[in-house]
Amino acid sequence: MIKFYLDTGSGTPPYLQIVQQVKQALRLGMLEKGDQVPTVREVVAQLVINPNTVLKAYRELEREGLLVSRPGLGTFVLKTLETSSPASHAALRRSLGRWLQSAREAGLDEESILALFTTTFHGTQPRESEGTA
Amino acid sequence: MSNALETAQLGRRYGRVWALQDCTLALPAGRIVALVGPNGAGKTTFLHLAVGLLRPTAGSVSVFGHSPQREPLTVLPRVGFVAQDHPLYKEFTVNDHLTLGRKLNRRWDEAYAVSRLNQFGIPLTRAAGKLSGGQQAQVALALGMAKRPELALLDEPLASLDPLARRDFLRALMDVAVADGLTVVLSSHLITDLERVCDYLVVLSHSRVALIGDIEEIVRTHKRLVGPRTDHTAVAAVHNVIEESHTARQTTLLVRVNGHIFDPAWEIADVTLEDIVLAYMGQARASVSEASGGGMGGPWRSPLDDEKHDEERDESEVTR
Amino acid sequence: MIWLVWRRHRLGILALTLLALALAVYLVIGSWPARAAYYQVTNGQSPASCYASQSTSTLCTQLTAQWRDTYDDPGDVLGWLGILIAPAVLGMFLGAPLVADELESGTQRLAWTQGVTRRRWLLTLIASEAIVALLLAGVVQVAVWYWLGSYPPDGNGFGAFDMMGMAPLAYVAFALMLGLAMGALVRRVVPAMLLTLVGYLAVRIPIVLYARPHYLPPLTLTWDPYVTPNPRIQPGSQDWVVSGGWLDSTGKPIGRGDFFARVFGAGGPRPGPNYCTPMGQPDANIGTDFNGWNTLCTHNYGWHYQTVWQPADRFWLFQGIECALFLALAVALVALTLWLVRRVLA
Structure with missing residues (x-):
């Protein structure tokens, strides 16, 4: 539960x-x-x-x-969600870790990293919801 | 979907002052409705009209299709009412209140009331006046719910309760709502109190309905637009501007959107329900203060429906 | 629903019950000396036996006068007041709070949103209260009967109209409904109680003074006491003499001051130099009979005495009329309360 x-x-x-x-x-x-x-x-x-x-x-x-x-x-x-295997999870986690490392090296602080991630995420998100903008 | 409560041009006047006027609305059955407005906006009057404690001065109100005034025996058993400050007979014990309910109601589920009260550890043999505010509220709720009503009308039920008692009260109420599928109307002057539990909203302001609708829909269709200080009549032509404020360079609008906003100049952001409610109250205040100049718009009218109005407001800084 | 009245007003009801019992005990015990004296036999006679035999012997006259001097004319002010005010007290403490208390504490919002109409709520409460009030009034009434019974010659005539028969119960009904209506009108307990007291007196007193004498046209008897010292028909001790006074030869009433001045003259109420001028010197036949002189005097003036009265046999008819009047007022007040509760307070 x-x-x-x-x-x-x-x-x-x-x-x-x-x-x-x-x-x-x-x-x-x-x-x-x-x-x-x-x-x-x-x-x-x-x-x-x-x-x-x-x-x-x-x-x-x-x-x-x-x-x-x-x-x-x-x-x-009724059914589980297995979008990807645990193995691919691990691989993605590693590449994200590398990206974060390079972002920090480029001088971005935590807020800037989050902002960058959010805008990029929303920018590339497939339009599915009945969005207004 | 059928409606639990409907009003048409409902109005009530005390002496020369209208406590509620021109109120036309329908509350769908099965919803949990927040009735929100500042103190004195007409919330209590509205609820008293709905339960038949008051007679309408104008228009009509019907509960499940029946008039509370003309057909009290049809309406009263189907409505559980908890008045503001949950009035109880101070010297009566909780048991006495149950006896009272049993004697005054044909439909009465005492076991249900007792189990609810036990659940909250309320001593049945104690005088109501000696219970805490939260316990009194629970007793009042239990009395209202022992009628097994289809519609619960609760007037400011949280106002006198501490946060823990509020949570308990709402938990008890939601539990009934799930089990019996009843329609609930809760009034409060704070939307934040009700936001979690309600899915339908009625905003009363200055004795009129300022906003009504499904909460999710309301939140989804209201956006804050931030852009350069330019002419925004293009936006206003398509969308309803509820609130606007300007600085020398920037214009901030709260709009109810109709479809999409394509203009890339506007940065679009979500708005909290509280901000939306406050904006509508502010709008109602503005339209009341200008009412002396002529006919007032209906609850849905945006100030910008009127060109002259628009020009007048354009330069003024509107702050909440 | 009597449960609700009891539960809500039990302190008041208990206090009123104690008051009613206290009044009843006071009346019962208070009447014992008069009762004992009435039957106390002296030389083979008692006021009771004298009254029963209508004896006019010297002993009987003496005994009766003695008993009357001490006990007659229910002179117990506390008892009188208690009986007359009791309905108002019930109205104040039982009637007035019924609706006013709900409105003052806001509990009408609880009571009127249960599963019964306000009309039924009000009518059942009224009925329950009426039962309580009439029970209390009944207790007092039994004591009053006992109390009045200790004054047999006068105790059951018009002199005790306000305490006997059905009238007191009608007063209770009226006072109770007055309290109820005042409560619904002013919506506050204490002002409603005061208004109930004031309203009760404001209705009761004028009705006693101005309405009751005219329920039926009173009988009048006009006679010359010199010619007819004892008219065959004249008010008895159980009749109600509404008014009495002297009329001059043209039939005009003579004021009290005028009467004394013209009969006794400047010398005051003694045969003196100016006594009854038209008559001259007193008739030798009259001798020293003071009363006789006076009647001769008025006879010489051509005056008549007139008495206006309601005979004792109208007692129960008048009781019926007075009951109907107060019950009608009570019903009107119930209607007013219903209208207030259902229309004005909505």
Whole structure:
């Protein structure tokens, strides 16, 4: 079983935070196929949030085929997310480490590195959400 | 989707002062609605009209299609109401309150109320006046929820509670909401109190509805635009400008966007719900202060719908 | 729902019950000496036996006068006041807080949003309170009957109208509803209580003074006491003499001052030099009968005495009228309260 947390300061809608945390848990292997995710009631009691938010997140995950809800029993993991093997994770981590090293050598402080990463990340992100800009 | 509560041109006047006017809205069933506005904006009046404690001076209100005033026996059992400062009979014990509820309600789930109260460790034999504020709020909530209502109306339920009691109160409320799928309307003068638990928003300001809608939708469609101080009528023509402020070189706009903003001159950023709410309250204040000059716009009207208005505001620094 | 009234106002109800019991005990115990004296036999006679036999013997006259001097005309001021004010006290402490207390503490927002209409809420509370009030009033009423019973010749006539029969219960109903309406009107407990007291007296006193004498046209009897010293029909001790006075030969009332001046003259109430000028010297036949002189005097003036009264046999009719009046007022006040609670406070 996993526990959710909510970052109210971030601009990310709460339902999306739950979606992301489930996906993260699936990616990291904390949730496996057949595992039960917390019931809506449990999440609501734990986070003190709107139940519709949790329902919306779970519906979204069901739509993506990651979760399945069995009425009266709960919601279960239908499939895990294995976007890449642990091996490729390690390789990517190493190359990112090298990049960070060179960024520091170029005199960038932590904030500049994060800003550079964020702008580049958003700049290359495939447009999928119903963006406004 | 059906509506739990609908109003049409609803208004209420005390003497010569309108506490609420021209309020037309629909609150969809199953939502948790934040009713937000500064003190005196008409929140309590609105809730009292909805539960039938007050009669409308103008317009109408209906709860699940029924008038709270004309059909109280249809509406009252379906509505759980917790008034501001959660009034209780100070000398009554918690048990006495349960007896009261049992005697005054045909639909009454005492076991449910007792289990809720036990869960929060509230002594049933203690006089209500000797309970802490948070415990009193829990008792009031338990009384309202023992009716197993379909609509819960809560007037400033968090105002007198400390942060821990607030969390407990909301936890209890959300638990009912999940279990019974009920519609909830919570009023507060602070949106931050309610942001986590609500998914629908009504902003009242100066006795009128300033903003209403799905919270996610509201957050998604409002952006802050920062750009050079140039003519921004092109933006205003497409998007609703809610708030604007200028420095010598820079213009900052809070807009409700309609579609995309293509102009690369504007830097676009997300806005917090609190900022949006404050902007709408400020807008309502501005339009009230100019109301003497002629007809007021509806709640959705942007000040920039009116050219003359635009010119007047252009040079003024609007600060919150 | 009587539970709610009890639970909410039990301190007040307990205090009122103690007061009612205290008043009842006071009346019962207070009437014992009069009662004992009434039956106390002296030389084979008692005021009771004299009254029963209508005896006019010297002993009976003496005994009756003695008993009357000590105990007659319920002279117990505390008892009187207690009985007359009791309904107002019930109205103040039971009626006035019923709605005002809710409004003052804001708990109407709790009570009026439960599953019953305000109308039902109010009517059930009124009914419950009425039961409590009438129980208390009943206790006092039984004591009052006992108390009045110790003054048999006068105790059950018009002299005890305000304490007997159904009227006191109608006063209680009126006072209670007055308290209720004042509470809904001013929305604060203490002002509502004061208004209840003032309002109760402001209605009760004028009705006693100005309305009750006219429920039916009173009987009048006009006679010349010199010609008819004892008219066959005249008010008895249980009748209610509304007014009485002298009329001159043209039928105009004579004021008290005028009467004394023209009968006794400057010499005061003694046969003197100026005594009854038109008559000249007192008739020798009259001798020293002081009263006789006076009646002869008025006879010579051509004056008549007129008494206006309501006979004792109208007692229960008047009780009925007074009850109907106060119950109608009570109903009107309930309607007013309902209107206030349902329309004005909404």
